[in-house]
Amino acid sequence: MNKMHIVLVAAGATAVALGVACGSQQSSPPVAGAEPKLDTAELKHGEALFMRNCNQCHPGGAGGLGPALNNKPAPKGAIALVIRTGPGQMPRFSHDDLSADDVDAITDYVVALRNAKSDAEEMAAAK
Amino acid sequence: MQHAKLLGYLTLFALGGAGCLAIVSSQGGGEAELPIEPRAPNPRDVAVQPGYRLEVVAKDLTYPSGITFDDQGRAVVLEAGYAYGEDFATGRLVRIEADGKKTVLAQGKNVPWTGVQYQGGDFYLVEGGTVEGGRIVKIGQDGKRTVLAENLPSFGDHHTNGPAVGDDGYVYFGQGTATNSGVVGEDNWEFGWLKRHPAFHDIPCKDVTLTGENFTTDNPLTEDEDDEAVTGAFLPFAAASTKGQVIKGQVPCSGAVMRVSKDGGPVELVAWGFRNPFGLRFAPNGKLYVTDNGYDTRGSRPVFGNADWLWEVEKGRWYGWPDFADGHRMDTASDNRYTPMFGDHIRSLVTTMDAPPPAPTALFPVHSSATGLDFSRNAKFGFEGQAFVALFGDMAANVGKVLNPVGYSVVRVDPKTGVMYDFAVNKGHRSEPASKNEGGGLERPVDVKFDPAGEKLYIVDYGTLVVDDDVTQGYRRTGVLWRIVPDGVK
Numbered sequence: 351m352n353k354m355h356i357v358l359v360a361a362g363a364t365a366v367a368l369g370v371a372c373g374s375q376q377s378s379p380p381v382a383g384a385e386p387k388l389d390t391a392e393l394k395h396g397e398a399l400f401m402r403n404c405n406q407c408h409p410g411g412a413g414g415l416g417p418a419l420n421n422k423p424a425p426k427g428a429i430a431l432v433i434r435t436g437p438g439q440m441p442r443f444s445h446d447d448l449s450a451d452d453v454d455a456i457t458d459y460v461v462a463l464r465n466a467k468s469d470a471e472e473m474a475a476a477k
Numbered sequence: 478m479q480h481a482k483l484l485g486y487l488t489l490f491a492l493g494g495a496g497c498l499a500i501v502s503s504q505g506g507g508e509a510e511l512p513i514e515p516r517a518p519n520p521r522d523v524a525v526q527p528g529y530r531l532e533v534v535a536k537d538l539t540y541p542s543g544i545t546f547d548d549q550g551r552a553v554v555l556e557a558g559y560a561y562g563e564d565f566a567t568g569r570l571v572r573i574e575a576d577g578k579k580t581v582l583a584q585g586k587n588v589p590w591t592g593v594q595y596q597g598g599d600f601y602l603v604e605g606g607t608v609e610g611g612r613i614v615k616i617g618q619d620g621k622r623t624v625l626a627e628n629l630p631s632f633g634d635h636h637t638n639g640p641a642v643g644d645d646g647y648v649y650f651g652q653g654t655a656t657n658s659g660v661v662g663e664d665n666w667e668f669g670w671l672k673r674h675p676a677f678h679d680i681p682c683k684d685v686t687l688t689g690e691n692f693t694t695d696n697p698l699t700e701d702e703d704d705e706a707v708t709g710a711f712l713p714f715a716a717a718s719t720k721g722q723v724i725k726g727q728v729p730c731s732g733a734v735m736r737v738s739k740d741g742g743p744v745e746l747v748a749w750g751f752r753n754p755f756g757l758r759f760a761p762n763g764k765l766y767v768t769d770n771g772y773d774t775r776g777s778r779p780v781f782g783n784a785d786w787l788w789e790v791e792k793g794r795w796y797g798w799p800d801f802a803d804g805h806r807m808d809t810a811s812d813n814r815y816t817p818m819f820g821d822h823i824r825s826l827v828t829t830m831d832a833p834p835p836a837p838t839a840l841f842p843v844h845s846s847a848t849g850l851d852f853s854r855n856a857k858f859g860f861e862g863q864a865f866v867a868l869f870g871d872m873a874a875n876v877g878k879v880l881n882p883v884g885y886s887v888v889r890v891d892p893k894t895g896v897m898y899d900f901a902v903n904k905g906h907r908s909e910p911a912s913k914n915e916g917g918g919l920e921r922p923v924d925v926k927f928d929p930a931g932e933k934l935y936i937v938d939y940g941t942l943v944v945d946d947d948v949t950q951g952y953r954r955t956g957v958l959w960r961i962v963p964d965g966v967k
Contacts, residue, residue: 385898401895402840406784406803409842410899413881413907415782416498439498439782441814 384470386462396459399452411463420464426457505873506882506909507944516955519917525901529961535573538956541937543592543924550929559589560951563669583616596642603639611637613648613737626737626744629729632674641757647736651754654732655679659799659826661714662777666697676713682730682749685827689720692777710826732798734790750796756849765790768847774817774877781817784840785847797834800825804836839895844871845884849924855931858963864890867922875944882909887922912941934961
C-alpha cells in the first residue's frame with residue numbers, strides 16, 4: 351500500500367465515521383426530457399465540454415461510476431476545485447486539458463442541469 | 478501524494494462524498510435481490526421524453542437481441558439463444574403477428590444470435606458463434622439458408638455482431654475481441670471459454686510489433702495449484718511475448734468492422750482497433766456508425782473509467798484497441814486516469830500502429846453497454862439525424878465497481894456534437910432495471926429500430942440478467958418488445 355492509498359482509506363474511514371452518505375443515497379432520480387434550457391453560447395459550450403469530459407461518469411448530472419452532481423447545492427467554486435484536483439478515482443483536469451473559461455462553462459452547465467432537474471421534479475409533483 | 482489530490486479530498490469532505498468509490502460496495506443495476514419476481518411490463522413505470530408514449534408490443538421472449546421489419550412492415554425479432562453465465566438456449570427468428578402471436582421463421586444452435594436486418598426479400602442474420610465460430614447467414618423467404626461468411630473468431634469474451642446492409646451490396650458486421658484488453662487471463666477462465674478453447678486469443682487485422690509486456694497469473698489449465706502462467710498480447714494463455722515480436726495480421730480478425738458481399742465471397746476489412754463493435758447502422762447522410770464497448774476493470778490488464786463509444790467508421794482506419802481509450806493513449810494519459818486504484822500503470826502492448834485514432838463521435842457512460850442504434854429520418858417522429866442508442870446496462874461488479882446503476886435506458890445522441898440525453902429511462906430512485914427497483918419498467922434495452930415509416934421507435938429489451946456474487950444469470954421468457962410513439966401518431 352502506498353501513501354496515497356493510506357490517505358484514501360483514512361479519508362474513507364473518516365467519511366464513514368462522520369456518517370457521510372455514499373452510493374445509493376447520493377443518487378437522484380433520472381429524468382427523461384428534463385434537459386436544461388441553454389440560452390447562451392457559453393452554456394452550449396459547457397454542455398459540449400461536459401459531454402466529452404464528465405458525462406461518462408456523471409451521466410446527465412446523475413450518479414453513475416461517480417456520484418450524482420444534481421442533488422447537492424455545491425457552489426461553483428467547489429465544483430471547479432474538484433475538476434482541477436481530481437479527488438479519489440476522479441481524473442484531475444489540468445490547464446492543458448481544460449482552460450479556465452472551459453471550467454467556468456462546465457460549472458455553469460452543471461448548475462443548469464441541477465436547476466432543470468428540480469424544475470422537472472416540481473412539475474411531476476404538481477401533476 | 479500530490480497536493481492537488483489532497484486538496485481534492487478536502488473539497489470532497491466539504492461536499493460529503495469523500496473516497497466513496499474506494500470504500501463502498503459496487504451498486505450495479507444487475508446486482509438485484511433474489512429471487513426475481515415474474516416480469517409484468519408496465520409503460521407507466523418508464524419516463525419517456527414529453528410528447529411521446531411507450532407501449533408494450535410483445536412479451537415472454539427469451540433473450541431477444543435484435544429487430545427488423547419485413548416487406549409488410551411486420552416486426553421480426555431475433556432471440557439470441559444465449560445469456561452470459563453460459564445459459565445456452567435456441568437462437569430463433571420470430572415474426573410478431575398483428576394479434577401478438579409468434580411465428581418461428583428460423584432457429585439454430587450457433588448462439589448467441591446477435592443481430593438481423595431484412596432487405597430485398599432476405600434476412601441477413603449474424604450468428605455470434607460461441608459454439609461454432611461466427612457466421613453471416615442469408616435466409617430467404619422460402620427459408621433457404623446461405624452462409625456468406627463463417628469461422629469468424631468468436632470463441633472469446635465478445636462475438637460477431639451487426640449487421641448493417643449497405644446500398645453497395647455488402648453486409649457490414651462487427652467482430653468483438655477475445656479479451657478485455659489484449660491478454661488472455663483468469664477472467665476468461667471464469668467466463669468459461671478458456672476451458673473450451675485453451676489456445677484461443679486475439680488476432681490483429683494487420684501486422685503488429687509487440688512491446689514485450691507480459692502478465693503473470695495463476696494457471697487454471699494445470700492441476701498444480703502453484704503453477705503460474707506468463708502471457709503476452711495477441712498470444713494464447715501461458716505464451717509469453719518478447720520485445721519486437723511481430724504477430725502477423727490476418728482477416729477475419731478481432732475487434733474489427735468487416736464486410737462480405739450479399740452473395741458471399743471473401744471477408745474484407747473495413748476498419749479495426751475496436752473492442753466490441755456491437756451496433757452498426759448507416760445514418761441518413763450515408764455514413765456508417767458503430768457502438769463500441771470500452772474496457773472493463775478486470776483480468777490481467779484492467780482498465781478504469783473509460784466510456785463506451787459511438788464511432789463514425791472510416792474505411793481503413795485503426796480505432797485504438799488495445800492501447801487507446803476514449804481516443805487517448807492510455808500509457809501517457811493525463812493523471813494516469815485509466816489505471817485502476819490498486820492496479821499497475823497501464824503500458825502499451827504494441828508499438829505505434831498506423832495513425833492515432835480519431836476522437837469518438839460520442840462517449841456513453843462507463844459500463845453502460847451501448848448496443849443497438851438507429852437514426853431518426855422522419856420529422857413526424859422528430860430529432861431527425863439524431864442517433865437513438867440502447868444502453869444494456871452495467872454488468873457490475875464483474876466489469877468494475879460503480880456508485881450507481883448505469884444504463885438500462887435509451888438515449889438520443891446528436892452525432893454532430895456528441896451531446897446526449899435520456900429518451901426513455903425507468904422512473905424511481907435511480908436508473909436501475911425493473912428487476913432491481915421491482916417495477917414494471919425497462920430491464921436491458923439491447924436494440925432500437927424505427928419501423929419502415931420512421932414514425933415509431935421499437936425497443937428490444939433483452940430481459941432480466943442478474944449479476945450476483947460474480948455469478949451471472951439470465952431469466953428466460955422475460956424479454957419484451959416495446960415501442961415509443963409520438964403523441965400525434967396512432
